[in-house]
Amino acid sequence: MADLHLPPTLPPLFAGLPRQLDVDAATVAEAIDRLDQRWPGLRDRLCEPGPVLRPHINVYVDRERAALDTTLEVRSRVDVVAAISGG
Amino acid sequence: MPRVIVLVGTRKGCFLLESDEDRHDWSVRGPFCEGWPIYHAVHDPASGTIYAAAASDWHGAGVWRSGDLGESWTLSSAGLAYASGDLKLSKVSGLTVAHGRVLAGAEAAGVFESSDGGETWSLLSTLDGQPGRGDWNDPSKQPPGHLGLPAILPHPDEPDRFWAVVQGFGIFETTDDGASWTPRNRGLRADWPLDDPEVGYCVHKLVMSPADRERLYQQNHCGVHRSDDGGRSWVEITDGLPSDFGFAAAAHPHDRDSFYVIPLDAGHGRCMPDGRAAVWRTRDAGATWERHDRGLPQHDAHLGVLREGLAIDALDVPGLYFGTSTGQVFASVDEGETWDEIAGYLPGIASVEVAIVE
Numbered sequence: 403m404a405d406l407h408l409p410p411t412l413p414p415l416f417a418g419l420p421r422q423l424d425v426d427a428a429t430v431a432e433a434i435d436r437l438d439q440r441w442p443g444l445r446d447r448l449c450e451p452g453p454v455l456r457p458h459i460n461v462y463v464d465r466e467r468a469a470l471d472t473t474l475e476v477r478s479r480v481d482v483v484a485a486i487s488g489g
Numbered sequence: 490m491p492r493v494i495v496l497v498g499t500r501k502g503c504f505l506l507e508s509d510e511d512r513h514d515w516s517v518r519g520p521f522c523e524g525w526p527i528y529h530a531v532h533d534p535a536s537g538t539i540y541a542a543a544a545s546d547w548h549g550a551g552v553w554r555s556g557d558l559g560e561s562w563t564l565s566s567a568g569l570a571y572a573s574g575d576l577k578l579s580k581v582s583g584l585t586v587a588h589g590r591v592l593a594g595a596e597a598a599g600v601f602e603s604s605d606g607g608e609t610w611s612l613l614s615t616l617d618g619q620p621g622r623g624d625w626n627d628p629s630k631q632p633p634g635h636l637g638l639p640a641i642l643p644h645p646d647e648p649d650r651f652w653a654v655v656q657g658f659g660i661f662e663t664t665d666d667g668a669s670w671t672p673r674n675r676g677l678r679a680d681w682p683l684d685d686p687e688v689g690y691c692v693h694k695l696v697m698s699p700a701d702r703e704r705l706y707q708q709n710h711c712g713v714h715r716s717d718d719g720g721r722s723w724v725e726i727t728d729g730l731p732s733d734f735g736f737a738a739a740a741h742p743h744d745r746d747s748f749y750v751i752p753l754d755a756g757h758g759r760c761m762p763d764g765r766a767a768v769w770r771t772r773d774a775g776a777t778w779e780r781h782d783r784g785l786p787q788h789d790a791h792l793g794v795l796r797e798g799l800a801i802d803a804l805d806v807p808g809l810y811f812g813t814s815t816g817q818v819f820a821s822v823d824e825g826e827t828w829d830e831i832a833g834y835l836p837g838i839a840s841v842e843v844a845i846v847e
Contacts, residue, residue, distance in 0.1 A: 411523070411545075411548065412548075414523050415548070442567075443564070443565065443566065443567060446551075446567075448548075450549070450577070451570050451571070451577075456547065456549060458546055458547045459548075484547040485547070486547065
């Protein structure tokens with residue numbers, strides 16, 4: 403199970419979505435797929451057609467910058483960050 | 490007793506201003522839509538649903554909807570995407586509700602439709618084959634803040650007929666629900682060279698007189714124009730205005746010859762001239778213009794109003810409402826003669842629409 407942390411901009415869009423949850427997935431893309439199955443539309447908030455991660459959506463796996471095909475270990479920590487600056 | 494609701498789309502969410510039909514005492518609710526930038530919010534009188542076109546810098550584009558006048562909101566972008574690799578949807582720019590469906594204009598330029606109340610969307614047209622289409626989808630030829638296809642004007646009686654505005658290229662009419670299109674820019678002025686005389690016109694706001702289906706007006710980058718034949722030809726009616734530039738416009742609901750614009754300086758500032766706020770009205774189809782500024786700030790008021798920033802209601806004595814880039818909303822309940830500020834500290838405003846609800 404990966405330890406997945408989401409940005410605060412996401413939970414208000416999906417009923418019941420927490421900021422942190424455990425996800426059984428082999429890659430970042432698979433983790434997002436798991437979330438999308440439970441909260442339809444969530445993939446569109448993080449990915450563009452391709453699919454690729456949206457600009458300004460940054461994903462880190464165990465503190466290393468990651469892409470959709472980055473593999474996850476059993477206890478990987480995955481941080482999804484919306485790179486918000488300014489007002 | 491009917492209630493009047495002014496729907497305000499801002500850089501940081503949607504707001505609802507509400508009054509009784511006297512339109513003197515207003516309450517403000519919001520921000521809604523999680524603070525997402527709202528390009529255009531509209532109300533569907535048939536279903537009572539509010540729709541708000543949005544684009545987040547981080548989470549993409551979508552359409553928010555509320556079936557309970559703002560108490561709860563849902564976001565959907567299901568189907569709001571281009572299948573082909575050459576077009577990318579960056580924002581939903583404009584919304585129109587007509588004949589039991591919602592139409593959305595998008596950037597890159599395309600028309601999407603929803604027949605299930607905004608839950609899912611499908612692509613109706615990208616105006617393939619129209620003159621200029623290659624250029625308007627070329628990012629190197631797009632200005633900052635490009636809106637793509639920001640407006641769709643429906644025909645009230647003919648569901649398959651509507652006009653689409655492509656930013657910087659002009660008006661295109663379809664009479665077969667987007668299967669084919671015809672440019673409708675004849676007689677317009679462009680202060681720059683054109684590759685094709687049929688297109689290349691910068692239409693900022695297109696409106697139809699509710700009193701006459703053939704009477705259209707537009708505020709263009711280059712002047713104000715009127716059509717008496719459903720857009721097939723245009724005549725310029727700018728003479729008498731302080732500037733030929735502006736964005737917003739509104740047609741009187743009961744009088745085909747009355748029409749409103751808000752002229753702006755044409756340079757980088759794009760604010761009301763001389764720091765003095767005013768709305769201009771014609772009551773003779775553009776032959777003459779009247780300046781109306783009573784109640785509006787007349788000193789150091791550098792106010793901008795964008796293309797969806799002016800609305801008019803359909804009550805017997807219509808009320809007008811405009812929102813500024815600096816977050817003020819002004820209202821007039823005497824057809825533009827006098828004005829009051831009804832909200833003063835909202836985020837920058839992109840759109841203002843008005844609904845009458847029971």
